[in-house]
Amino acid sequence: MEQIGSFALLLALALGIYSVVVSVLGARREKPLLQESGERAAIAVCLLITVAVACLVSLLLRDQFQVAAVSAHSNRALPLFYKFAALWSGQEGSLLFWSWLLSVYSLLVVVIYRRRQEASLAGLMPYVIAVLMATQVFFLLLNNLAANPFSIWADMSAGVPRLFLPADGSGLNPLLQYPLMVIHPPILYLGYIGFVVPFAFGMAALITRQKGERWIYTTRRWTMVSWGFLTCGVLLGARWAYVVLGWGGYWGWDPVENASLMPWLTGTAYLHSVMMQEKKGMMKVWNMVLVMGTYFLCIFGTFLTRSGVVSSVHAFAQSPIGPYFATYITLGVAFSAVVLVTRLDYLKSENQLDSFLSRESSFLFNNLILLAACFAVLWGTLFPVLSEAVQGVKITVGAPYFNKVNIPIGLFLLFLTGVGPLLAWRKTSLESLKRNFAWPIFIGGVATVVLAILGVRKLAPLVTLFLSVFVTATLMAEFYRGARVIRQKSQLGWVGSLVHLTRRNTRRYGGYIIHFGMVLIFIGIAGSAFNEEKQVEMAVGSAMEIGGFKLVCANIEQIDNANYAAGRAVIELYQEGKLVDRLYPERRFYKASRQTTTEVAIRPRPAQDLYVVFAGMADNGRDIVLQVFANPLVNWVWMGGFVVVLGTLTALLPNKAAEAIRAQAAEQARGERATRAESKHAIQA
């Protein structure tokens, strides 16, 4: 089995190289057959990598521990579900998984676009394939040379290598034995890798010096889908940190977290600035830079996670793949820069900034701010590496740095979220500013004053609340204004009008829904300013108080099964003297990996989470150490995440008007074909 997988990967590498070469040759010499061959090679690469993945899954499921990637991430007692998930838990497996997802995306691109006869697309396709496959070749090189998932153990004690079969594997890292962690990597990877597609189309347009915005229209859905996955991936990672790691928070500015945030920031900037290009023909160079930046940050993110270049709490791997990534990123950036600079004349802006108070300028500020955030995060993440290179001392910066820079940036962004969509293109009059913003500012002000009177005295949360109410009010006003017009013209009720309104321009109103989701996330983050934390030693029967609750330790139990042994505390929760809930924080010892972990007990409520950690045993060996957090509003972050996904899905729906036009066009085409057929008949006759 491991031989089949290994050869499949080797063959895939050869075919990947072949595909790049013939696609480029086919395009330059205008040989359609060569181009076709390149496309078919891409399909074959997908099949071969699928075979390799199937081999590794089969090895994992059948406990074939002679394979290093299997014995390092699985063991006999591991539940079947996690044996499957072990595929993307280790470095080798997850790089293979990366390749596979990319090959599936490439397959989709080939299948969707190869039969399109439009000249504009046909000209791009060979280069699109070449870029996709060049990325693929890089990952296949890693799979074949640096991190082969089918490496087997050899016993060297006799001087000559002999096959060695370990009796059992060392098990899946217990921190990863959690359902969210099983779906987090695939979702995040789907986001990372999805951005390869817009990059490939952008590069192809640039290489062929194609004029117009064709590549942007073509890749809009791909970008949206990738962005949606990336957003989900980042939030799932935060959620996993919150539920599993047991330190009471969800974001620690860890290099691995930053690695997923950076492409999200540039991707978000790109999603906004393409509108400038579509509507006004502006910012063409900028969009190219953003799509390239996002692509390289995605590769860089994979590198940060997998190479251990910056020591991180959960960078589980330290391996020889670093130089490969460094080389690829350097060459790739250099190549892209050369292509961009030599073709600058094709990317001239068609319009100028007309007024400071305009939609255009709000987009410019939005981009500037997102990029500033990205640079700040990148700078902080790479600070140890940079300081070592420049000064010879390794210096790290911690959460205070990231918070200090990003909180003001985030608040300014929230402000733009409210203001931007209501500014008119070209120029906005002061009159319309007053009309649109007087009420939202008033409502926001009232809410802030009320909260201040209720005793909230911290600046950042108050500003966040003001902006959140302000943005929500502007969004509601937008929906209200649109729906009112429809309601007057049609027989529909309010709900019907809102649905109709959204379906007429899914992109705009889906975008608004996403903005509302971001508002919820901001409110959730602001809540963290009021977190409480206590650590106490508790015996059976003793009690403590936090966040309006009284916690009583009712019992301490022992659990034992094949996978782990555990101690479990039964904590009774009283509110105003009444028993409201029971929580069961656990402390597990996983037998295969010989690791201890905590199972956090969380009582989630919209207003406040109660978060109980079985932190350890007290010195007397009988009592337990309990760490309890009261985290207000943290659930708003996850709710906001759901709303963002909903908005993304809405924006992906085709517009109702567009559908009607397409149906009309199809009708017309059918009519034309019929006429042509008739005339053909007439000629033959």
Add this chain to the structure above:
Amino acid sequence: MMKPKTKFLVGGGIIVAVVVWLGLAGVRESKTYYVTIAELQAGDSAAFSKRLRVAGDVVNGSIRRDGKKVSFQLKQAEHLLPVVYVGTEPLPDTFVDGAQAIAEGRYQPDHVFVAKHIQAKCASKYEAAPPGAAQKAASVAE
């Protein structure tokens, strides 16, 4: 009346300046120096005033718990460093004898390292060999 482009450049310039200023302040507030135990013990008195980060292996049997204070020894290339942990968070589960640990805190003039944060990684990393055998991984493709 300024041109819109000039206005944007001024606005953008202000934003960039503010971000840079915040960044510099943030770095000053939270920068931490990575040092080796050998460098620490070489006797540079400037080390006492900085926030530091030291890595090493936890010496077997050296962990002593005394109420909330935990003391242990870190070992890096034959150099030993006594560490006292005084932080509020419970120590990570991975903090055991022989673990690779990173201690963050300050070096006291009495040559004890007082740590506010501890990170630890299991000595038997997940990528490590299965127990009971010393082997080298070989690829079938070779």
